[in-house]
Amino acid sequence: MAYEITRDYISFGNARSGEKLKEVKFIVSHSTGNPGSTAYANRNYFNNHQPYASAHTFIDDRYILEIIPLDEKAWHVLYSKPTDNRMFGADANDAAIGVELCYGGNINFTEAYNRYVWYHAYLCQKFNLDPSKHIVSHRTLDPERRTDPLDAFRLYGITWDGFISDVSRMLESSQSLKNRASQVPSTFLRLPLKIGDRGPFVKEVQEDLIRAGFPLPKYGADGIFGEETERAVMAFQKQYGLHIDGLVGRETLTKLTEVVKSKLYNEEFPLPNKVLKRGDTGEDVKMVQRALKHLNFDPKDIDGIYGKKTENAVRRFQSMYAALKDDGIYGPNTRKFMKMELQQK
Numbered sequence: 001m002a003y004e005i006t007r008d009y010i011s012f013g014n015a016r017s018g019e020k021l022k023e024v025k026f027i028v029s030h031s032t033g034n035p036g037s038t039a040y041a042n043r044n045y046f047n048n049h050q051p052y053a054s055a056h057t058f059i060d061d062r063y064i065l066e067i068i069p070l071d072e073k074a075w076h077v078l079y080s081k082p083t084d085n086r087m088f089g090a091d092a093n094d095a096a097i098g099v100e101l102c103y104g105g106n107i108n109f110t111e112a113y114n115r116y117v118w119y120h121a122y123l124c125q126k127f128n129l130d131p132s133k134h135i136v137s138h139r140t141l142d143p144e145r146r147t148d149p150l151d152a153f154r155l156y157g158i159t160w161d162g163f164i165s166d167v168s169r170m171l172e173s174s175q176s177l178k179n180r181a182s183q184v185p186s187t188f189l190r191l192p193l194k195i196g197d198r199g200p201f202v203k204e205v206q207e208d209l210i211r212a213g214f215p216l217p218k219y220g221a222d223g224i225f226g227e228e229t230e231r232a233v234m235a236f237q238k239q240y241g242l243h244i245d246g247l248v249g250r251e252t253l254t255k256l257t258e259v260v261k262s263k264l265y266n267e268e269f270p271l272p273n274k275v276l277k278r279g280d281t282g283e284d285v286k287m288v289q290r291a292l293k294h295l296n297f298d299p300k301d302i303d304g305i306y307g308k309k310t311e312n313a314v315r316r317f318q319s320m321y322a323a324l325k326d327d328g329i330y331g332p333n334t335r336k337f338m339k340m341e342l343q344q345k
């Protein structure tokens with residue numbers, strides 16, 4: 001084998017039920033929600049926090065780390081999403097392997113990406129899958145909430161199609177599955193994107209501009225970088241204090257990804273910007289309760305009543321951070337740390 005696979009499974013809990021995966025019909029490609037976190041940092045997080053979420057394998061520049069056995073289920077796509085059923089006749093959690101790319105920070109992207117490509121090819125061989133049919137991005141399955149792994153790819157100029165063809169090539173030369181893969185993918189895009197460019201990568205960027213609040217009323221996300229797109233890019237650059245040149249380079253892409261991500265998660269778990277404490281009631285309290293539950297500090301009832309259980313849940317959350325007072329009162333500091341944790345989930 002070209003790369004070593006490390007099997008270091010997390011303990012049983014919310015993240016690992018031990019339920020058997022009967023058949024592997026496809027692969028869902030992800031990238032971690034927390035750039036800069038390594039494969040082992042993720043393993044530790046899932047092992048210690050045991051959120052109701054997980055994936056089988058985390059890959060960085062040093063490890064291909066399987067944290068859940070491939071014959072067990074992991075929780076990496078919401079059951080309520082219909083696209084996996086439409087495409088594969090099954091829910092991803094019941095019929096797919098979830099693979100996460102770790103990137104950003106000190107992680108060497110090329111090393112991590114080569115392992116990620118190799119591992120997808122390895123899975124295709126092992127489960128007799130076709131890369132062009134049986135690999136799907138999390139973004140495709142859950143477009144309202146997720147952008148991975150395309151958001152990570154694009155920072156390094158890789159398109160989804162480029163990734164699939166890298167996997168296919170790797171699989172075709174079965175030799176490279178045995179020998180250490182040394183070739184650098186040949187599908188790197190040339191950044192910056194600019195007026196006149198076209199293709200799926202342009203379309204992704206346009207979709208994200210729209211999501212970020214910079215509409216393209218005339219042409220929409222048509223995959224063609226025209227004047228309307230250029231104007232939207234410049235408006236985006238202006239709003240976020242970037243150099244205004246209408247070109248989509250690394251800096252603009254990074255910011256765009258960040259803005260879209262924060263919009264997506266803010267919509268998912270909005271947190272009220274006020275002080276709440278025992279005795280308060282209403283929709284704001286419910287928001288806090290929902291977020292606490294998502295972070296595994298379960299307030300038991302999502303009833304909009306800031307009672308003893310909610311106060312205790314807030315206190316348990318606060319006790320995790322030296323910077324927070326464990327007073328059971330939800331305020332700006334607690335909000336800040338909750339937002340940080342939500343972003344990492």
Ligand SMILES: [Zn+2]
Pocket residue numbers: 029030031076138146148
């Ligand atoms: Zn994902």
